[in-house]
Amino acid sequence: MNNPKKQPIFTLPPPKKPSTGTIKLQKAEKITPENPPIPHFPPVTTPLPSAEGIPISPPPPSLPEIPSDIDDEDSQESQTEIDNPLILNFTHQIIAPLNAVIGTIDNVIDGTIKEEKRQQKLKTVRAQLAMTIELVRNLAYLSQLTTQSGRESLRARLGIATIPLVAMHAVQFFQEPAEKRGVRISITDSTTQYKVRGHKDLLQQVFMNLLENALKYCDPDTEITIEIKPQKTTGNLIIDVINTGIGFNKEEISNIFKRGTRGKEAVKIKSSGSGIGLYICKNILKVAFNAKIEAIYATKLRQVTFRIRFPEYTIDKESTEKWRYEKDTR
Template identity: 45%
Template sequence: MNEKDETKHLIANITHQAINPLNGVLGTIDNIIDGTISDERRNQRLGSARAQLEYTITLIRNLAYFAQYGGTEPKVQSTSIKTTVIPQNLIEGAMFFQEQADNRNIKIHVKDKNIQNAIKGDPDLLRQVFMNIVDNYIKYGHEGRTVTVSHWIQKKTNDVIISIEGESIPFRQDENIFELGVRGKDAEDKTSSGSGLGLHICKLIIEKIFGGKIEAEYISKRGVSVFKIRIPDGFVTEGKR
């Protein structure tokens, strides 16, 4: 498949992924208006509709980031003077999918919340990375499990290291899940949902904007997938931006 066909396929796939939840939201609104949904079920259905909108927003944001950063231009280092406080940013990214996580009884545990490791750079961009990874665990993680997030500054390099680990369906190392449009075979077998765009956006943002590195590994003997992010020039802050 050539680049033009890949782009057309990507757009078609994302359009399909966005239309389905939006139709679900419209159906919920119609049912509330015409009284089909009882008062007892109203909040539950509204919560579900909100989760569908959150998913669609994430999808559209990813598409916008892909349009901005998805070319073959050289690495663009961030010149933002903003400070991204890592634990705060991680928590905000996880909270975006709270409804979906609750539905699958998946907990997101951020360790060392009071240690304010930070980097210089746009918090919105890094938050999107965390949102995409959390979304990945909610789709493919095991129900009733905890996703553990750790962060620290490596003394030798001064890099911020962020490790996100949780039980999930497996993927092989030769399945380059960060490439555009790639989804692991087991992921495709589990659900048709997924654009193959989210993790690619993670790679673009971490490498092109923050000058860092992102990698993933499935540890079969423990049944967990581990995402590890490395970003240079970390420091400790009081948490003020």
């Protein structure tokens, strides 16, 4: 006779209707055994074998200065205050996968999950933990982007990011869930080594947020495309993240990058969501890359495009030739 499944340890009542009040971020308290520090989660990436030994070029000499602040239209959002609903939303989204992980582990221990199904369950647990880490990481980025000192800290770590590599590392996180939905993720140009001034880990977070959105709301058995192309007329480097599925109307486009905003159709399909993924993308690109992002929806084709526009870039010709040679000789 099978043992009944154990109930999750953590429970949280449904969020009450938010008040107009806000929660002010306080300075961290002194670290004690009762008040341990919040751990830092470094990016979990698996370097591609062919990426080894690729030289990094020095920053382009004529890049424009990084702006000193985020957009004026976001000035009210860039305060050191975070709304109550946002905190409650994050709390629910973090606790839910952790509860599922605890329940799975308990069922493995008590024998409810048989040995032949354990490998599959462990993969599910890993995916749930990875999702939780991404939520915590996004919350950390949010805290940095909403304070002047946080933005200055981000700018202090600027270097060089190589576009195809950063995109390929981000894609690796979504290969398994994409396969389950019959979705293929492709990059149109994975050999030309475009380099931009900025922070590669922050750029990877941008790609991960966009890919997570695309996979969450795209139609099954379709394709997500990362299209990389220079634009001769403007001298910009354009990156499009394209998928087929539900989109947004004209009224929503103007607000879609604001904090806590989600499209009506998106809410219908996925009731949970923090509404800060695109906000973080926009402000990381603005603060760390002097770049812009826009949303486009072709209603008849049901095609969603998030377009990133980098004003300056260089091409590492030596590394590009190396990648092309490796690709041709595989």
